[in-house]
Amino acid sequence: MQHTAIADQIEEDLHDPHSFVTRYIWSQDHKVIAIQYSITAVFVGLVALVLSGLMRLQLGFPDTFDFIDPSAYLQFVTMHGMIMVIYLLTALLLGGFGNYLIPLMVGARDMVFPYLNMLSFWTYLLSVIVLLASFFVPGGPTGAGWTLYPPQAILQGTPGYDWGIILMLASLAIFIVAFTMGGLNYVTTVLQARTHGLTLMRMPLTIWGIFTATVLGLLAFPALLVSAIMMMLDKVIGTSFFMPALVSLGESLDYTGGSPILFQHLFWFFGHPEVYIVALPAFGMVSDVIATHARKNIFGYRMMVWAIVAIGGLSFVVWAHHMYVSGMHPAFGFFFATTTLIIAVPTALKVYNWVLTLWRGNIHLTVPMLFAIGFIFTFTHGGLTGLFLGNVTIDLPLSDTYFVVAHFHMVMGVSPIMVLFAAIYHWFPLVSGKQLHVGLGKAHFWFTFLGTYAIYLPMHYLGFLGVPRRYFAMGGTDFIPESAQALNASITLAALIVGLSQLIFIYNVIRTLRKGEPAGHNPWGATSLEWQTPDVPPRHGNWGPELPVVHRWAYDFSVPGAERDFIPQNEPEGKGAEG
Amino acid sequence: MKPAEPLVTSDYTEPGVSGMVRDWGADKQAFDMPWGKLMMWIFLLSDTFIFSIFLTGYMNVRLSATDTWPPASEIFALTVGGVYLPLLLIAIMTFILITSSGTMAMAVNYAYRGDRRRTVILMIATAVLGASFVGLQAFEWSKLIHDGVRPWGNPWGAAQFGSTFFMITGFHGLHVSAGVIYLAIIARKVARGDYEKKGYAIVEITGLYWHFVDLVWVFIFAFFYLW
Numbered sequence: 091m092q093h094t095a096i097a098d099q100i101e102e103d104l105h106d107p108h109s110f111v112t113r114y115i116w117s118q119d120h121k122v123i124a125i126q127y128s129i130t131a132v133f134v135g136l137v138a139l140v141l142s143g144l145m146r147l148q149l150g151f152p153d154t155f156d157f158i159d160p161s162a163y164l165q166f167v168t169m170h171g172m173i174m175v176i177y178l179l180t181a182l183l184l185g186g187f188g189n190y191l192i193p194l195m196v197g198a199r200d201m202v203f204p205y206l207n208m209l210s211f212w213t214y215l216l217s218v219i220v221l222l223a224s225f226f227v228p229g230g231p232t233g234a235g236w237t238l239y240p241p242q243a244i245l246q247g248t249p250g251y252d253w254g255i256i257l258m259l260a261s262l263a264i265f266i267v268a269f270t271m272g273g274l275n276y277v278t279t280v281l282q283a284r285t286h287g288l289t290l291m292r293m294p295l296t297i298w299g300i301f302t303a304t305v306l307g308l309l310a311f312p313a314l315l316v317s318a319i320m321m322m323l324d325k326v327i328g329t330s331f332f333m334p335a336l337v338s339l340g341e342s343l344d345y346t347g348g349s350p351i352l353f354q355h356l357f358w359f360f361g362h363p364e365v366y367i368v369a370l371p372a373f374g375m376v377s378d379v380i381a382t383h384a385r386k387n388i389f390g391y392r393m394m395v396w397a398i399v400a401i402g403g404l405s406f407v408v409w410a411h412h413m414y415v416s417g418m419h420p421a422f423g424f425f426f427a428t429t430t431l432i433i434a435v436p437t438a439l440k441v442y443n444w445v446l447t448l449w450r451g452n453i454h455l456t457v458p459m460l461f462a463i464g465f466i467f468t469f470t471h472g473g474l475t476g477l478f479l480g481n482v483t484i485d486l487p488l489s490d491t492y493f494v495v496a497h498f499h500m501v502m503g504v505s506p507i508m509v510l511f512a513a514i515y516h517w518f519p520l521v522s523g524k525q526l527h528v529g530l531g532k533a534h535f536w537f538t539f540l541g542t543y544a545i546y547l548p549m550h551y552l553g554f555l556g557v558p559r560r561y562f563a564m565g566g567t568d569f570i571p572e573s574a575q576a577l578n579a580s581i582t583l584a585a586l587i588v589g590l591s592q593l594i595f596i597y598n599v600i601r602t603l604r605k606g607e608p609a610g611h612n613p614w615g616a617t618s619l620e621w622q623t624p625d626v627p628p629r630h631g632n633w634g635p636e637l638p639v640v641h642r643w644a645y646d647f648s649v650p651g652a653e654r655d656f657i658p659q660n661e662p663e664g665k666g667a668e669g
Numbered sequence: 670m671k672p673a674e675p676l677v678t679s680d681y682t683e684p685g686v687s688g689m690v691r692d693w694g695a696d697k698q699a700f701d702m703p704w705g706k707l708m709m710w711i712f713l714l715s716d717t718f719i720f721s722i723f724l725t726g727y728m729n730v731r732l733s734a735t736d737t738w739p740p741a742s743e744i745f746a747l748t749v750g751g752v753y754l755p756l757l758l759i760a761i762m763t764f765i766l767i768t769s770s771g772t773m774a775m776a777v778n779y780a781y782r783g784d785r786r787r788t789v790i791l792m793i794a795t796a797v798l799g800a801s802f803v804g805l806q807a808f809e810w811s812k813l814i815h816d817g818v819r820p821w822g823n824p825w826g827a828a829q830f831g832s833t834f835f836m837i838t839g840f841h842g843l844h845v846s847a848g849v850i851y852l853a854i855i856a857r858k859v860a861r862g863d864y865e866k867k868g869y870a871i872v873e874i875t876g877l878y879w880h881f882v883d884l885v886w887v888f889i890f891a892f893f894y895l896w
């Protein structure tokens with residue numbers, strides 16, 4: 091490829107780091123950065139998990155826990171939601187897996203600009219610190235809900251309306267800067283630094299998913315950044331972008347003439363693509379896990395690629411389906427319901443293709459495969475309820491009830507988490523050189539999979555009963571039968587079990603790192619490049635003296651006539667079989 | 670990185686969409702440009718979204734504001750020696766910025782020709798023009814503040830006039846200031862001869878950013894001063 095001028099820069103930068111500090115702390119190696127990202131994300135994720143446990147305790151056993159008052163509950167809801175969506179899933183999928191897998195899967199030595207990549211992680215860490223700092227400021231973190239709707243987000247009466255919201259907005263802005271630095275790297279690396287022979291249509295779907303999600307992020311986060319800036323100005327210096335004239339606690343405030351609906355538009359212009367920023371990498375990774383563990387080529391590769399791209403494009407024109415109850419013009423409701431239903435088509439195609447890949451495959455029920463199959467269930471499930479909510483007339487009564495909570499947890503909470511676990515079990519042997527314990531892994535899977543159903547299936551029913559979302563307790567709501575409380579208690583039990591069962595996973599990881607079996611080279615018999623490195627785990631620079639050369643796509647499994655049931659991408663034509 | 674014959678060739682001759690897809694999917698870099706330049710393009714695309722959303726937000730609050738919108742052309746007018754001159758200051762600022770795009774383009778040209786001295790001079794000239802733009806903007810801000818315009822209100826009508834004005838021109842001004850610093854750093858490195866080996870694409874990359882900032886100004890100008 092031309093332009094070795096700039097390409098050479100990277101070889102210069104790649105001089106081997108020698109001290110501990112340059113190797114593991116101020117590291118510019120994409121693999122180390124990936125691990126730094128992942129550990130930080132999992133750490134805040136655990137905070138969010140604990141918060142969800144606290145919320146469930148309150149909902150399941152009201153009047154039992156004195157330290158959870160209504161304000162604290164709202165703060166838990168908000169921090170839980172925001173951390174899960176942004177600081178855990180986005181950071182882990184793109185900063186963690188994106189960083190680790192992109193250079194390896196495209197056959198590059200590193201990201202195109204390693205230094206920027208390093209800055210991205212440190213900026214992300216700063217955003218996490220600012221976010222967590224809000225637990226310790228006067229008034230505590232914001233309780234505005236993860237959607238941060240004004241005017242209430244910055245008005246007295248909402249917990250954390252002072253410091254909490256300011257730190258939240260600052261943290262989001264910092265996160266966006268971090269994401270942009272990383273994201274520019276991911277996109278450029280995929281477009282420009284693929285190794286010889288790796289055409290776009292030979293890339294593993296993992297890369298397609300991560301790539302498209304990153305593009306979405308680069309175009310969607312601007313809306314969040316702008317709304318964060320505007321709300322910050324409203325809060326700190328008293329502008330009225332989002333604030334109408336209003337009376338608060340009997341006093342009329344200085345705000346005049348702003349538009350709260352504008353915020354909703356901006357937020358969801360970011361918020362809906364955000365769902366796909368989380369989903370598309372998961373779609374990609376699960377495709378590769380399914381193909382590898384079913385020993386079969388992915389069904390309809392081209393269709394899968396186009397579906398990813400189509401979903402990415404469409405995700406920018408559906409945002410107002412989150413705003414059906416905002417009083418918008420029925421014609422807009424009709425438009426956004428239509429686009430929402432259209433986006434279901436490529437999504438459904440992907441589900442069919444996963445199932446068809448399994449069809450007559452040589453299915454190995456390994457732990458990654460179990461999680462991948464679990465994902466197909468949870469995602470189909472969440473997708474189907476999405477079709478209901480996409481229709482204005484059905485959404486109106488269900489909006490802001492537990493039906494919505496159940497829907498989005500199935501589709502963007504549990505499903506990406508399932509894929510993340512599949513991916514961790516799948517790639518762990520590459521990252522650490524050791525194989526996670528299978529029995530523990532299976533126990534972890536069944537607790538998690540069945541447990542999430544025990545949590546979220548009943549929530550749909552609560553939603554039909556009209557149990558509202560973000561409520562601390564159901565006082566004075568006569569239309570909700572007593573029995574709903576019993577259901578809530580059982581959900582809480584399930585949630586606690588699921589939460590605790592994650593300890594199995596943590597134990598498994600620690601145990602394996604300390605005394606796990608060596609996994610050996612390419613234990614799953616995978617075809618894609620990351621498994622073909624000379625060393626496992628891959629070393630700095632990934633490929634030894636020569637970059638790999640790619641001769642085929644990533645899905646040559648069970649090719650008739652080949653010696654093995656897989657042909658690595660870098661195996662020359664003719665050597666294995668007619669590929 | 671040794672150049673070699675592509676393993677999968679693209680079919681440039683095939684017309685239409687499938688030819689385009691084939692070409693893009695061929696065994697090569699997706700865009701025929703250095704990594705840094707592509708990265709700058711993508712960054713600018715993202716930044717375009719930021720500015721578009723700022724301007725969309727501005728249009729939205731302007732249309733939905735409950736008070737009347739202040740008479741922009743009168744507020745931005747200058748009286749020099751007793752003569753009333755609407756848009757004078759802003760015309761000068763725009764002229765300066767567009768001139769700086771010209772000097773920048775020349776710098777890129779000289780850089781590729783390997784004329785380091787002229788490149789540096791032109792880049793410094795660009796930076797100086799940029800800095801004077803920021804200076805004039807500071808002057809404009811202080812005049813408006815003197816006249817009573819604040820982000821949270823003004824004597825003539827909708828408070829959002831001041832809010833959007835200070836926010837958007839401020840955000841743009843930060844871009845220009847960052848650009849001035851960026852230009853100064855790169856100019857210094859060019860002067861030191863840091864790029865003799867790597868080539869001078871970096872000057873073009875800096876130029877892309879600079880032209881972008883100018884282009885954005887044209888939109889801000891149109892939306893704030895002419896509407």
Ligand code: HEM
Pocket residue numbers: 142143145146167168170171172174175179234235236237495499502503504507545558559560561585588589
């Ligand atoms: C065991 C796992 C989880 C449990 C038990 C759980 C539980 C809850 C509960 C009780 C609420 C508050 C409902 C309300 O009062 O309105 C909630 C809200 C939420 N959760 Fe989870 N959650 C879990 C995992 C996740 C994950 C993985 C995500 C990632 C997307 C997520 C995203 C959210 C969001 C976005 C909200 C809405 C916050 C808001 O209303 O502002 N949750 N969750």
Ligand SMILES: [Cu+2]
Pocket residue numbers: 361362365408409411412
């Ligand atoms: Cu949506």
